[in-house]
Amino acid sequence: MTDRSAMPPTFGRPDVIAQAHARSLEIGLRASETPDFHPLRRPALRELVDRNQSLYTHALPVMETLHAQIVDTQSMVLLTDNHGVILHSLGDSDFVEKANRVALCPGVSWAEADRGTNAIGTALVDGQPTVVHAEEHFLHANRILTCSCAPIVDPFGRTIGALDVSGDTRGFHKHTLALVRMSAQMIENHLFSNQFVDAIRVHFHARAEFIGTLFEGLAAFAPDGTFLSANRSALFQFGQPLGDLQRQPFEALFGLCFEKLLQQFARAPGESVVLTLPSGVRVVARGEFAAPRYIAAADELVSPSRAPLSGGARHPARAAEPAPLATLETLDTGDAQMAAILRRVARLRGRDIPVLVLGKTGTGKEWLARAIHHDSPRRAAPFIALNCASLPDTLIEAELFGYEDGAFTGAKKRGSVGKIVQADGGTLFLDEIGDMPLAQQVRLMRVLQERTVVPLGGTRAIPVDLRIVCATHRNLRAMIEAGTFREDLYYRINGLVVTLPALRERTDLRALVTRMLTLQPDGERLPRRVSDAVLERFGQCRWPGNLRQLANVLRTASIMAEGAEQIELDDLPEDFLHDCVDAATDASVASLMAAEGPVVPAVRPAASGCDEVVHAAPPAQEQPAPGRMEDWQATLIAQTLARLGGNVSAAARELGLARNTVYRYLRRGRTTH
Structure with missing residues (x-):
């Protein structure tokens, strides 16, 4: 078979x-032929998917990410096998009907022999990324489409499928093929890492900042230095096809003895070294080692009566979860922003799609994570939380992945199973994941990809089945650009992204106060409500600590007012009262400034080229009259756009609205200003 992987696009x-x-x-x-409307029957399609299970499994999360980037463009993402038969599709609802008219659906072959010239069939024949636009299709029926397709090769250069974006010709964009090619390469890299999980892998690139990105070269070697394979980027950097590389020793490829390189990697794990390619180009390289996977480990975890894992660590007993303090229902206390977020999260009920919760410190990210867990089929299993910012870098790895007896100085005897294994069957919540060190990000990425974890100092890979919810107050996209957060991990954890509002932006302060007071211990004679004067004072506070600060203030005030029917101003902490006075003063100054003219917030470019940024009109300074829902919604949209720098996609996600709704507001605003 021809090796397509090293051919230029x-x-x-x-x-x-x-x-x-x-x-x-x-x-x-x-x-003039009419497309075939007879796809494979469901059993046959299921069998075909099973035969392509590895491709299917690694492609699904990438397809979801790609679809999120092109949503609302009247198009769909398609995965095919190496013969062009569609295995899976994700599409905009308003385009699916049109796609069905031309048999663009799972179980249908789009090989050239069946559909003539088209992006899928032609890309598979040529082995190259291909765009087929409108009249370039051979069949007249398909000329309503513009299709961009890239073949997918396995770690040995054999074409095993294709990734395609097909859509209405009117929505054609020249950048679509670039997105498809990058997504196909991402799938290939996932397949590569999965294939060579037991090998020694060298990550390299001429520019150090590209290590750990989609563009890095990957080369896999056996423990004796025998070359196994390389990904597309590595083949491009070597300038040689795969067959030629397989006949060369390690020293000929990188200009260094294999044993010396291993010694350098072992002496300083995670450190970079400089190697020289056959062309004379110097590259920065890092090594990656992975312990072998043992299927038998799964059997040892099933029954505690069997032999324990090395180091004596056994699978933890299931501990009953305490009564939940937060469910999706109880978190809905009347704020429109929160209600929209909870509706979106509720749609994932029963599905193990990862959730990334963004928001300032104290906005209730862990409450939401616990609610997601409680309202899922995993509710009877453990909810395990780890704050990545609360531990030194040296301890996060041991706490998260566990360790065997004697793995390091000071380790417990009999080892520790770690948070990941503790969460087996349930939910793992990683708070402040933006503070996780890069080295641990690499290991976490492997766990999420392989669904196994190897404890420190161990050799057995322990299978795990868990759902992951992550949270952070940091800007992960900016961190990716700065090289402090891995892009591949980011796309693994952001199946659904929600941004929790700050407390000062919420409209349900009274309901939140009531709810927090009702959660106080019944055995104590603590008040269950606050006076109107206290609630008014709460409305004047900045709440920099958000819900956490509110909970602490109420707890202290409740103790001061023990035995009384309600909390009064005199019961509030003195420093909190000073903060409220300062906030009220700032608000007065802001009102005076507003009287002289509104300040239009500067609109910064989006961190990613995929999210459109618009210059929205500044929000009106006057509050809308009660009952005018359109004015209220317009003000909320304007404020959200201003806070997010004009990022329409982010604003729509946060508000739970369609992007078209935000655009309609913008068009209406421009005609009235």
């Missing part, structure tokens, strides 16, 4: 389309 060329049309005519197809 050629796409959009007229001769490619002309040759494909010639092949369609030779096959005997007629341009």
Whole structure:
């Protein structure tokens, strides 16, 4: 079979389309033919998916990310096998019906022999990324489409499938193929890491900042230094096809003895070294080692009566969860922003899609994570939380992944199973994941990909089944650009992203106060409400500590007012009262400034080219009259856009609205200003 992986990309060329049309005519197809509406029956399709299980499993999360980038463009993402049969599709609801009219659905073959010239079939024939636009399709029926497709190769350079974005010709964008190519390469890298999990892998690139990104070269070697394979980027950097590389010793590829490189990697794990490619180009490289996976470990974890894991650590007993303090229902206390977030999260009930919760410190990220766990089929299993910012870098690894007896100085005897294994069957909540060191990010990425964990000092890979919820107050996209957070991990944890509002932005302060007071211990004679004067004072506070600060203030005030029916101003902590006075003063100054003219917030570019940033009109300074829902919604949208720098996609996600709704507001605002 021809090795396509090292060939340069050629796409959009007229001769490619002309040759494909010639092949369609030779096959005997007629341009006026009606597409076949007889896909594989469900059992046959299920069997086909099973035969392509590795491709299917590694492609799904990438497809979801790709679809999120092109949502609302009247298009769909498609995965096919190596013969062009569609295995899975994700599409905009308003485009699916049109796609079905041309049999663009799972179980249908889009090979050139069946559909003539089209992006999927032609890309698989040529082995190259391909765009087929409108009239370039051979069949007239398919000329309503514009399709961008990239083949997917396995770690040995064999074409095993294709990733495609097909959509309405009117929505064609020249950057779509680039997104498809990058997504296909991401799938290939996932397959590569999975195939060579037991190998020694060298990550390299001429520019150090590209290590750990999609563009890094990956080369896998056996323990004796025998070359096994390399990904597309590595083949490009070597400038040689895979077959030629397999005949060369390690020293010829990197200019260094394999044993010396291993010694350097072992002496300083995670450190970079400089190597020289056969072309003379110097590259920065890092090594990665992984312990072998033992399937038998799964059997040892099933029954505690069997032999314990090395070091004596056994699978932890299931501990009953205490009565939940937060469920999706109880978190809905009347604020429109929170209600929209909870509706979105509720749609994932029963599905193990990862959730990334953003928000300032104290906004209730762990409450939401516990609610997600409680309202899921995993509620009877453990909810395990770890704050990545609360532990030194040296302890996070041991706390998260566990360790064997004697793994390091000071380790407990009999070892520790770690938070990941403790969460087996349940939910793992990683708070402040933006503070996780890069080295641990790499290990966590491996766990999420392989669903196994190897404790420090151990050799057995322990299978785990868990759902992950992460939270952070940091800007992870900015951290990715700065090289302090891994992009591949980011796309693993952000299946659904929600941003919790700060307390000062919420409209349900009274309900929150009531709820927190009702959660106080019944055995204590503590008040269950606050006076109107206290509630008014609460409305004047900045609440920099958000819900956590509110809970602490109420707890202290309740103790001071023990035995009374309600909390009064005199019961509030003195320093808190000073903060409220300062906030009220600032608000008065802001009102005076507003009287002289509104301050238009500067609109910064989006961190990613995928989210459109618009310059929204400044929000009105006057509050809308009670009962005017359109004015209230317009003000809320304007404030959210201003706070998020004009990022329409982020604003729509946070408000739980369709992007078209935000755009309609913007168009309406421009016509009235």
